[in-house]
Every structure is written in structure tokens, then in C-alpha cells.
Amino acid sequence: MAQNSRLTGFRTLTVQERREAVARESGLEPAVFDALEPGGLGVEAAEHMIENVVGVMGIPVGIATNVTVNGRDVLVPMATEEPSVVAAASNAARIARVRGGFTTSSTGPVMQAQVQVVDVVDPAGARLRVLEARDELIALAASQDPKLAEVGGGVLDLTVRTVEAPGATYVVAHLVVDVRDAMGANAVNTMAEAVAPRLAEIAGGRAVLRILTNKADLRLSRARAVLDAEALGGAEIVDDMIHAYRLAAADPYRAATHNKGIMNGVSAVVLATGNDTRAVEAGAHSHAVNADGLYSSLSTFEKNADGDIVATLELPMPVGLVGGATRSHPAARAAIAVTEVTTARELGELVTAVGLAQNIAAVRALAGEGIQRGHMSLHAKNIAIAVGAAGDEVDRVVAVLISEKAFRHDRAEAVLAEIRSR
Template sequence: MSDARSSRIEGLHKMAPEARLQAVARQAGLGNAAIASLSAAAQGQIELADRLVENAISAMSIPVGIATNMLVDGHEVLVPMATEESSVIAAVCNAAKRCRPTGGFFTSSSGPVMAAQIQLLGASDPENVRLKVYERMDKIRAICDETDPLLVKFGGGFRDLDIRVIETDEGPMTIVHIIVDTRDAMGANAVNSMAEALAPRLVEWTGARSLLRILTNLADRRVVRARAVWPLAEIGGEQVRDDMLSAYRFADADPYRAATHNKGIMNGVSAVVLATGNDTRAIEAGAHAFAAKDGHYRSMSRWEADGDGNLVGILEMPMAVGLIGGATKVHPTAQANLEILGVKTADALARIIVSIGLAQNFAAMRALATTGIQKGHMALHAQNVALAIGAVGAEIDQVANELKALGKVRQDLAEEILARLRAGK
């Protein structure tokens, strides 16, 4: 880069957010409009932002919409979704409405169980090390539970060990998984603290060297399953059903298709995770790793026809979300969204999230198997394009409607339409 700007701003972290913004603006050569936009975006949120992240200068708002028609385990649920992508929420509403005649979504869960890994190195007898650790199960339980007595008080705590010897380029490693019931917390802090407390004792007992002590986001003991049945009449008939099943089989066999197929599922999942202040990156990492657990990357969902010819969808995935701790507990918008959901436990939230992912998947596959993905998506995207080229007020709908009528949602066409509208005034 030939840019003469420096990324060094001495003492930036010590400044108040407003002074920090001005320092960044000087360094980056920002104009007044950009400074005003960053300042306005943070109104009422900058103090919280400054506590949540380092070197905060502003906040960035993501639209929150409501998915309707959701019936989960017999309960009517309004679901807040935070997303910037057009058609995602509308697709969920439509998909949820179409499976209401058969009872909506039915779920099951393996419970709020997380794992942390302790890496043991340098042992010439890794299998012997593995057994030495298992032999001290009661001591390990006591160490872990003493680390977080509050978790134990609420019914959580250490549950089990899972110890593996893995082969690597530097030889075998013994990997100790501590399995912990984290109740209504996502659990990262709890299991990490337990792993760090336990590691020195494992070194003492085994003679191995402890290195990494960290949770795994492949939360395959914290799995939630959602199931729904869509009647043929709600799908569009046997041909549409069969074409949707072919689309699923394509995704299940081909990682290039699976990547986009699963991205569609995560459009729904991540939107609810974000709206409730949970960790989108952790959920996404765990979900995609789970999709590759059999040795190749495949569809997260499963689809089939039942004995009556109806379409059955199943989504099974890790869902490590919480109601306490982190942004979930301190962000007022996340708290309000949880109030809309009306959930009292992390497990109930997880079941709703996976149901949303299944609804999103149905909607995307049905669109692909019938009109194509662009028709519905671009109808909503037309307004975004109108906004992007500077349309305001009534101009936004006028430009968007003309683009939809043309069947082409392109920025150059939008600019021509807007110029013509303004010239005619």
C-alpha cells in the first residue's frame, strides 16, 4: 500500500468514544458526513458499545423483524430475527404457515451440555495417560464443580469425561474432554475455567505436558432436532415435492451445493441467535463442523416423503445458546427480543432457533424448485437498490415497482428510472 496514513493512534484505548471517533476521523481523512453518520448511529448505544468492545467509535444497527405463524411444540411463538438480507423473514413466515395444518414444528433436545478440551503432550504412553485420567473421575468432578459452585447450585456442573488419543504430525496427543451441564448459560466461561483449573492436576497425575485448555464449538452433545410435515396441498403437488427432494439429494451429495443450501438454513438460525445476543460465530462454526462429521460436508437437513406423500423435513444441529451472560444479559435490544419470544430456558430458545432454520430451508428449496430464488428475493431487493442509488420518500417505491415490472433489478436501470422521475417533476 502506498497510503501515507498510519494505523498507529497513540492512547486510542484510553480516549472517550467521542474523542476516539475524532482521532480516527483525522487519521482516516473522514469528511463531516461520515463523522456525522458514525456519531448518529451510536446515539444511545455508545456507552454500551464501549463496554462490549475495544476502541469503540460507533454502533451499527441491524434491522429486527418478526417471524409470524411459528407453532413450536404446540406453542405459538413470535420470533425476532436480526438480519440485513431481504426475503429471509418473509420466507420463514410463509413456510411456517404452510406446515400449521400438521401441527407446525416438533422438537427434541439432548440438553445443555458443553465440552472443553485439555491437550496433553509429550507422553510416550498416551493410552496409559488416558486411563490414568479416567481413574481419577471423582477428583476431576470435585475440581470442576468447585470452580463454579453457582452452576452446581442451579443443577449444572461436571457430568462426564471423554478422552481420545489422536495421531498428529508430531506424534500422538491425549485429548481430555470435560463434559459439563451448563444449564441456561451458553457455557464458554464455565467450561474454560474448569479446564484451566484441571490442567495442572492432569500434569501432576500423568507426567504429560498440558498446552491448550479451551472449549470446543463442535457442541455435538448439545444437539437440538426439529421436525415438520408439509402437506402436498401446501407444497404445490407431487412434482414440486419430488423436485424439492431432488434438490435436497443434490445438496447432500455435493459440497458446492451444500454450502449454499446450508447458508440458507443459517440465514434463519443466525438471525435469531444475533437478535438474542448470542454468539453467531460459535453457532455457525459448530453447525458447519457437525455437517461434516461423517467425513464429508453435506446437507445439515434431511428430507423425505411420508406414507401419505407429504414432505417431511428434519434438522438436527448443535445449538449452544444461553439466556444469561454476555450480550444476552446486558444488551437491552436482546433482552426485549427475549421478552417477545417468551422463553424461560436456553433449551426452549434453542428449539425455536432450529425450527426457524428448518422453515428457512423449506422456503428456499421450494422457491428453487418452482419459481427460482430470484423472483421473491429480487422483489424485496428492489427497494434496497432504490435506496442505494439515493431514492427518497415516495421515489423508493416508484423505482422499486418499475424495476419489478421490468423483471430486472439492476442499479444502472434504477438510476435511469430515478433520473426520469426527477426530470418529470
């Protein structure tokens, strides 16, 4: 991990100076950042990643600083177009450092694939027949990827459910697979397709769907942090942060935005490392539905006996270090090198810690000065650039927009015209 993630003044450095600082703390060669230059992913490489390629779209990549996970400092690449996200995560991580940073844990890298069997006349009986053939079906699935077992993974179990739907009862089998350092979609999908014909024969029906589930509730990552009350801004801020959390826990309208704040951090790290943002997002939002069927907060905020906040987050985290864009995208390889993680579990825990940091920052801002103060100040730069400001014109336009609290394109255009007319 990084020797020190507390890089004071990092935001005031030039891009080249930031690269040098990250390389120095991570023990990397500065050349690793060549992959993050415009054109780092060429059209020819992109042609091999997706279909009908016409170009490549750039997304800014920033470094979250101050992050400490399980006592070790780490510098975290984040790919996002939204202002304030990287700064907010860094600031919350700085507050968490006061009490030791983030502590994380996780379950094994277990994914599931589903096989749906339809037209079964005796679903309950079919379920038991499939379970009786469990060893045979597991062996068939395992034979599709023998190398997975060689590295300590493989098929762990086969479970069977009956699912009631309008006009039908489906027999649904789940293959439970330890996918090691892969995200695992290709492995479990291949297994599901291989066992489907035999499984349908045993059940006495017809196989339709044979695909993984993104409800990765057997592959969980967890993070927690103790937030010093004084560092947060005092007892009143603490109480108001607890109120903000409680509304998110009770009200789906608040929970949707509360959880979006978490995903601002999560998706930025997942994207930077070449993982599947949609899979992680789908799993997270399904996990947000509580036992009563209510869409609720993914995180929890509690006040401990010392008056500090204990913040926790648990997420399904299907991310990997092998396969897909994690290997084929040069920027993803560079981002993973910066994090210095060596296993998919470690990456998942880091992603979850950053998601919690982002959540802490957002809730603290909402409980204090409001979200717009910092966010719109950064957004003003986007507005200035959008209306054509260049060089020192950007800072001059931004200064006026902030002083007037007028974050509008028409006002930015007028300010720029005034500057140029002098």
C-alpha cells in the first residue's frame, strides 16, 4: 500500500506533480500514468472491446487521498465526471483517519448462476429430484472450468427453489461458485448453460434462462469507521447527521439519493479499475431492499457512548482483477497498480470503504452548510469552460459566479464578455 496517503496540498499541484507524488508514495514508475493520457486507449484496442466502435470517450481520473484501510494507507483512483466527488471522498477519509481510518472485511468471492426450468408438472417433486442429482450436476458444472479448482475455487453447492409467478411455478436451480479473483460472470454462465439440459431432464421440464444473478448476496464487502465528533464539526452536526441517516432508512425518496451518494464513490473506483459498474450498481440497489420490502439506506450511522458517529456499509461486491477490461484496458491496469491490491476481495473492500467515505461526506455536508456550497463551486469551473473561458479567464469567471451565487451559463457568458472587453 502507499507509504502515505495524506498528501497535503495535493490539489494545488500540477497534473505532472500529482503523478510524481502518487508514483513516489506507491513505489511505481511515473510511466504508469502514460496509460491515463488522452489516447491511452486507442481506437484499435477499443475495436476489440465492444462492437461498432466509432471512437473513445474520456472520463477524468482523480486520486482520492487520505484513505487508510485496515491500518494501511492507499491512494485510490476514481473515474467520474461529477465535480466534488474525489474531493469529498478525500475529505471524509481525512476525518476517518483521526480514529484509525476504515476497517473492512468480506466474504469469499462467491457468485451464483440460475437455471430456470418451465413446464414442470410437479415443481415440489422436481426440486427434490434435482437435489438428489446434486453431485452429478456439480461435477458437470465443475468440468467446464477445471483450472478454477486448481487455484482454489470451483463449484461449492447447488441449491433449488420453486418460484411462484402469475400462471406458473418455476423450478430455479442456483449454482454457487467460488470464482476467486475474477468477477465471474463468464465462468458461471458457462456452467449454467452446460448443466441446463440435464437439469431440465431431471426436473421434467424445459430450461429457459441460464445466467448469473447480479444479486451477489453471497459476495459481500463491509466497511466501518468511527468519526470523531469534533472533527465532524461538533455535537449538533453529529445529531443532524443521525437525523439525515434515519430519514434515509425510513423513506425511499431520501434513500434513493442517499444511496446514490454511496455509489458516487463506489462506481468511480469500479469504473477506474475496469470492472462492471452496472453489475455492482444492480447488486447494491437490490441489497437496499430490507426484510419488509422497503427500499432503504445501504449504510448505517449510529452515535456511540463517546458521542462520535460509527458509520458502516455492507455491499454485494462482484469485482475482479482478472478478465474483461481489468486486463484489456491500459488505464484500468494503471489504476489497479496504483491501488496495489492483490486480490479481488481486497479490491472489493477498498471500493466499499470509498463508498462509505463518499456517503459520510455527503451526509455531513447536508447536515451542515448544505450540498451546494462545495459542489457548485466546483461546478462553476465546468460552466466557465463550457462558455469558452480559457487560461486565467476560468478562475476569474468562477470567482464572480461564486460571489454572486449565480451558477448559470448566461451569467458566465456575460462575465466572460466583460473580462474580454477590458
